[in-house]
Amino acid sequence: MANLSPTIYDVAKEAGVSIATVSRVLNFPHRVNPTTRTAVINAIENLGYEPKAESRARALMGTRRIGILIPFFTEPSFVQRLRGIASVLNKKDYEMVIYPVDSKARSLSYLETLPMRRMLDGLIIVSQVYEPAISKRLLDYKLETVLIEFYDPNFTSLVINDEWGGELATKYLLEKGYQRIAFVGGQKQPEFGVDPISKRLAGYLKVIHQAGLSFPDEYINEYAFSPEQVLKKIIPFGLPLSIFAATDLQAIAFMKEARIMGLRIPQDIAIIGFDNIDMAEYFGLTTVHQPLDESGRIAASLLISRLTNPKQSNQHIELPLKIIQRETA
Template sequence: MTVTIYDVAREAGVSMATVSRVVNNNPNVKPQTRKKVYEAIERLGYRPNAVARGLASKKTTTVGVVIPDISNAIFAEVARGIEDIANMYHYNIILCNADKRKEKEIRVVNTLLEKQVDGLLFMGGTVTDEHLQAFSTSNVPIVLCATTDEKGTMPSVDIDHEGAAFDAVQRLLSAGHRRVGMISGTLQDPANGFARYQGYKRALESAGLSLDEQYVRIGNYKYESGMEAAQYFIALPERPTAIFAATDEMAIGAIHAIQDAGLKVPEDISVIGIDNIRMASMVRPQLTTVAQPMYDIGAVSMRLLTKLMKKEPVDQAKVVLPHELIERRSVASI
């Protein structure tokens, strides 16, 4: 039989209102009475009914999080930042994987809203008009996490992706490289793809170099596509002396393809990435990269969402966090 608040009240010899105050951490309960109620709860194995409490308060203290790829270490670090701040403010998290598929992302968003979450964090992925249409039906706050919408109309927390790519390529150019290849993400992705491509292009232009399309390959952010792109570069009659990869995972794939071809990194080809995933310091040579503050992106996103849910003042609804160049051993001067 399910233990109810009535059973706890009868066991403790108090009113149901007193049990409710104890369960909801109301300070207006004598310590001795509070102790009796907690002892009764423990003896009976009572668990408050979150659904019933949500119906009464019209709050579920639950936040939905849409994550594009649960196997990606980057998003795992963002999720950790989200959860730490959620715990601090006594919110529970429902984490949903969307496999980087637009139709599934929109379906998951609608499902979470039907679950009566108090707020929603949409992590990563391209924000299309279809996404914005789904978001517009929500009566709870939504914050974009590690992504933005092109029009900048929604609250968001991210980095300057074009600036991060510019700094990465600038590092190669300052080392004397003039033939710099890029392993890009899909250009339909405004952040990790197109913005980072634009940063690469701008850096070349700032050095008086024109973009050579043979030095650009489109990957899918994964290790294997980094290997394939590097193999293509190595086979060119005039191969690049350096490679900029739009993600660390593709950069590590490029390093291994270069080594498999009997060449050395950075002596023959330098490699630089973006993200600063854990593997960047484990691969040999260790990968020079531009770090995203992934934990901070998650933590700041969740804090922004708590303010919106509680209708607190928000100084800045569009937050751009700083990136940082991490020097390791995969870039050499020529």
């Protein structure tokens, strides 16, 4: 008698759970506790179970889906990345399926289950950090993947050199003659995903040390929720003052607070940001430009290229950074 393909009932029995739980793992993995989810995933892989493979194939026939795993997708920098991705996928008649990430647990649940669900032709992972086991799962299930802001030698990736960006911003302020240069990072430390702030701070510190400068501890604020409190700490050390804000949103928040305090920009306080989001031009913000839209377009184009020719070599691309000089510094 021929061997029958494993069923969802076999998976449930192997994992010691109900078939409803198996279904939740496959369709809503973030709603299942990690221990149970892992047991179900192991059972699926041990048995070689493919979830409704034939019906899924029929349902997907003639459709093309690319998944985008992305955090903070309403923030300007991530909106611009999505805009770049969409501009390519739309022209190529691919459907873009967004998987928003709001926690490390949700990111892991998607990364564990998306490959085995076989609902996607490809996946773009934006600003997510993962362990080697996830890399192996993506490879085992042959889900073509491109990474933005994270390096994995197994996949095509696009990154920037955040430390060099920090150096670039700090050198610019020094070359403009500023001798007091403070650093302000993000508004809060992220609980998951890629955190570029520490690398941008490292670039700032490197240039300051090379220049033989020494600043009070109050000048370095890796995370700062209140621009008002930071300004009140550093202004007593003297004006004029310059600030390297590690994100444009933080730079704009400091511009607003400085003006509330009656300070002139850039005469009293010069400010440089990082990202060059769309609104930076509106505010006249001098900033470090990173290719946000371009990174999305390049990632989508490279993924489609790999879907056409999976045997091509992975590419690891470092995108360029440059200063955009406007009115604030």
